[in-house]
Amino acid sequence: MTIENLTLSIMMAIAAGLVGCFAVMRRMALAADALSHVALPGIGVALALQISPIFGAAAMLFFGGLLVWAVEGKAGVGTEAVIGVLFSLALAIGSLMASGEDLIEALFGSAGKTTRAEIAFGLAGSVTIVAFVVMQRNKLVVMLVSRDVARTAGIDVRRLNLLFLETFALTIALGLRYLGVLLMGALIIIPAATAKRLAHNLTTMLAAAITIAVAATVLGTWLAGWLHRETGPLIVSVAAGFFALSFLRR
Amino acid sequence: MDNILEVGHLCVTFGQIEVLKDLSFAVPKRSSLAVIGPNGAGKTVLFRALIGSLPYEGSIRWAPRVRIGYVPQKLDLERDVPVTGMDFLRARASLTRCSDSDIARVLDLAGISRDVGLKMIGRLSGGQFQRLLIAFALLGEPEVLMLDEPTAGIDQPGQRQLNELIRHLQEDRGLTVLFISHELSVVYQYATEVLCLGRKGACFGPPRKILTPESLRDIYGAPVDYHVHDH
Numbered sequence: 001m002t003i004e005n006l007t008l009s010i011m012m013a014i015a016a017g018l019v020g021c022f023a024v025m026r027r028m029a030l031a032a033d034a035l036s037h038v039a040l041p042g043i044g045v046a047l048a049l050q051i052s053p054i055f056g057a058a059a060m061l062f063f064g065g066l067l068v069w070a071v072e073g074k075a076g077v078g079t080e081a082v083i084g085v086l087f088s089l090a091l092a093i094g095s096l097m098a099s100g101e102d103l104i105e106a107l108f109g110s111a112g113k114t115t116r117a118e119i120a121f122g123l124a125g126s127v128t129i130v131a132f133v134v135m136q137r138n139k140l141v142v143m144l145v146s147r148d149v150a151r152t153a154g155i156d157v158r159r160l161n162l163l164f165l166e167t168f169a170l171t172i173a174l175g176l177r178y179l180g181v182l183l184m185g186a187l188i189i190i191p192a193a194t195a196k197r198l199a200h201n202l203t204t205m206l207a208a209a210i211t212i213a214v215a216a217t218v219l220g221t222w223l224a225g226w227l228h229r230e231t232g233p234l235i236v237s238v239a240a241g242f243f244a245l246s247f248l249r250r
Numbered sequence: 251m252d253n254i255l256e257v258g259h260l261c262v263t264f265g266q267i268e269v270l271k272d273l274s275f276a277v278p279k280r281s282s283l284a285v286i287g288p289n290g291a292g293k294t295v296l297f298r299a300l301i302g303s304l305p306y307e308g309s310i311r312w313a314p315r316v317r318i319g320y321v322p323q324k325l326d327l328e329r330d331v332p333v334t335g336m337d338f339l340r341a342r343a344s345l346t347r348c349s350d351s352d353i354a355r356v357l358d359l360a361g362i363s364r365d366v367g368l369k370m371i372g373r374l375s376g377g378q379f380q381r382l383l384i385a386f387a388l389l390g391e392p393e394v395l396m397l398d399e400p401t402a403g404i405d406q407p408g409q410r411q412l413n414e415l416i417r418h419l420q421e422d423r424g425l426t427v428l429f430i431s432h433e434l435s436v437v438y439q440y441a442t443e444v445l446c447l448g449r450k451g452a453c454f455g456p457p458r459k460i461l462t463p464e465s466l467r468d469i470y471g472a473p474v475d476y477h478v479h480d481h
Contacts, residue, residue, distance in 0.1 A: 025327075025328075025331045025333070027328070137341070138340070138341035138342075138344040138345060139341070139345070141333060141337060141338065141341040142338070142341050142342060142345070144326065144327060144331075144333065145325055145326065145327050145333065145338055145371065146322055146325050146326050146327075147303070147326060148298060148301060148303050148320055148322050149320055149322060149383070149386070151301055151302055151303055151320075152301050152318045152319065152320040152387075152390075152396075153342060153345055153390060154345065155345070196330070196331070196332060199332040200332055200334070200370065201332055201333070201334045201336070201337055201368075201370075202332060202333050202334070202337040203337075204332070205332045
């Protein structure tokens with residue numbers, strides 16, 4: 001693995017750990033999985049146009065985030081049902097548009113095949129995500145505790161929620177090439193869920209999630225080289241191992 | 251504007267259901283408005299409309315640049331989320347550029363020890379939780395404090411302490427207080443105005459005029475007993 005790829009994967013893990021904390025605390029674990037499916041049609045279109053799949057995926061995920069945000073704002077609409085139906089449809093359309101090896105790569109990733117443009121996009125995206133969470137952390141905490149209280153504290157809740165959903169979608173997009181559609185959601189959710197079990201305040205939860213995400217990424221990548229297996233499934237397996245170990249704590 | 255809030259012909263509907271219909275009232279500065287009524291009458295809906303969380307028809311006019319501190323009855327947070335009271339207060343303090351000494355001051359005002367502030371929010375008792383929310387509201391230097399059933403689920407001594415805390419804050423800081431309550435004796439004791447959301451419409455006025463056996467029977471649809479503390 002090159003230094004660029006290692007740096008990218010560590011930055012991606014830091015971004016996933018941070019965003020995952022707020023996603024888990026907002027009970028978005030399943031939404032993460034569903035939203036990641038939206039990337040597939042974008043990957044199909046990108047492959048047809050012979051451009052990098054990550055850009056097609058990022059565009060579709062942007063619209064996916066917008067869709068979740070719009071549905072959440074409508075009273076009387078079953079958000080979970082709409083997400084379930086539309087995102088399953090996206091998976092079906094994506095499967096029709098991509099085929100064979102391309103589909104397997106989209107679903108499970110393909111480490112080591114990243115282009116310079118993808119690495120640059122990945123690094124810039126990771127820095128953006130980390131900067132967003134660090135700068136908006138306090139507003140996100142107040143919104144997490146109570147949206148009504150956040151409103152009276154002068155926070156534009158709808159806007160902040162949209163920004164969070166788009167940041168979340170961007171995090172999924174970054175990991176697609178490396179971990180794939182099916183596994184990137186897991187790298188966002190598992191380290192944060194593990195950190196939530198271990199931490200007693202917000203700062204330790206954020207630090208623990210970052211540590212676990214980076215450790216799972218580095219260890220999983222090393223194991224993949226040693227066992228001659230795909231990287232994505234091993235990263236997620238290591239992360240799941242940390243989650244299982246967290247049950248020994250309490 | 252002598253009134254800090256003026257509401258005119260307020261209507262809130264959820265689909266076909268009209269929860270609040272043609273509601274008009276005004277709240278003078280530094281007064282204490284109690285909102286009473288049976289379950290499902292729309293008390294929390296009214297508060298959420300007043301803070302702009304729900305769409306409505308009619309008019310809600312707050313005094314210009316008014317600062318509101320809202321204390322909800324429930325939070326959106328799960329019990330096991332590792333967000334402590336101090337995390338929550340520090341987040342609020344950063345928005346208003348308050349310092350750690352400001353946090354210490356509001357903790358003291360709300361009667362919360364620093365140890366309690368270090369507990370996860372989901373593990374606080376009902377009384378500690380309400381005091382934390384009041385401390386949070388005080389960090390914004392509010393002119394209006396809105397409390398949605400602040401003493402629900404709290405034991406009798408805790409209720410008395412919390413009611414006294416709110417009264418003390420109101421007198422000390424010249425706050426206008428809007429509170430929802432099912433405790434009619436507390437309403438009689440602390441409110442200067444009462445807004446009743448009843449089965450046959452709404453009524454508004456001072457406690458002695460509103461809290462009569464006849465009007466309470468109309469509001470709740472059954473006789474209501476309560477003890478009056480005359481001071």
